[in-house]
Amino acid sequence: MSKVVFITGASSGIGKAIGEFLLVKGFKVYGTSRNPENVKQSSIELVALDVRNVASIQTAIQTVLDKEGKIDVLVNNAGVGITGPLEEIPLEEIKNNFETNLFGPIEVMKAVLPSMRQQKVGLIINITSIAGYMGLPFRSVYSASKGALELITEGIRMEVKPFGIHIVNVAPGDFATNIAAGRYHAPLVKGSAYEKTYGTTLEMMNEHVDAGSNPNQMAEAIFKVIESQNPKVHYKVGAFMQKFSIVLKRILPDTVYEKLLMNHYKL
Structure with missing residues (x-):
């Protein structure tokens, strides 16, 4: 029998790429969308779900x-992106980001675990972000929500391993998707203390997404994780320098690493 794969957020971007790739590989794929009826073209069977x-x-x-x-x-x-100076992001938007990027995935795991435990086998892949390995200027909320999911995964992975269930993190870098269009970004406020620095950083972030890698690279990485007999805890997928930035954070003094980031973002 074909393996059944359930992908949240599969109507576009990385989720859609993963679903279509796995479908070709012979998996039975179900994807989710908040409004499946609005998705005009999808080879994946979509079910309604709001995380x-x-x-x-x-x-x-x-x-x-x-x-x-x-x-x-x-x-x-x-998941959903969010940008802005922390001082200028409404608390409601911060809560919404954590609801989508952290609490939602936790609830999805809780909903699927009983059946996997009964089967005595299962695999959960949490899509996090390379941004979750470091606090980034004007992306602090996004970094925090994705970083929290990384740590949740590390903990729950050990809790469910005795039941034959594996849980892993896959952290992508920048990919050419429509995430920038769907994210919340605090408006550029004329006369704000952050007007210049946030404006420059926002332009840079949008350029990085537009010039990002092909989402099929993520799809191939997910396929390899599924096929692995003993999957690792963490996987990073993306450009070399994005992945190498995690290594630098581990080996450099904090203040040196901070200076590198500030230089990169022209702060």
Whole structure:
């Protein structure tokens, strides 16, 4: 029997690329979207799910379990970007980011784990971010939400391993997707103390996304994780310098690393 893969946030971007790639490889793929009826073209079967709504999560998971009798692989991909000076980001938007990037994936894991535990086998792949390994200027909230998911994964991985379930992190760098269009970004405020520095950084971030790697690179990485007999805890996917930045953070003094980042962002 084909493995059943459940991917959150699969109507576009990385999630869609992963789903289409795995479909070709012979997997039975279900993706999610908040509004599947609005998705005009999708080779993936989409079910309605909003990661900020627990009832929606449970209904979507149960729908697939009723159809297939199992979920072999969960790819926790749904997420949202957020940028801005921390001082100028409304608390409501910070909470929404954590609801989507952290609390939502936790609830999806909680919904799928009982069936995996019953099967005595399962794989959960949490899509985090290289930005989650470091606090980045004007992306502090995003870095924090993705970094928190990395640590949650490390902890829960050990809790469920005795049941034959593996949980891993896959941290992408910049990929050419529509994430910039869908993220919240604090508006550039005329006369703000951050007007110049935030404006310059925002332009740089948008350029990085536009010039990002092909999302199929992520799809191939996810396929390799699924095929692995003994998956690792952490995977990083992206440009060499983005991955190397994590190594630099580990080996350089904090103040030196901070200076490198500030130079990079022209702060």
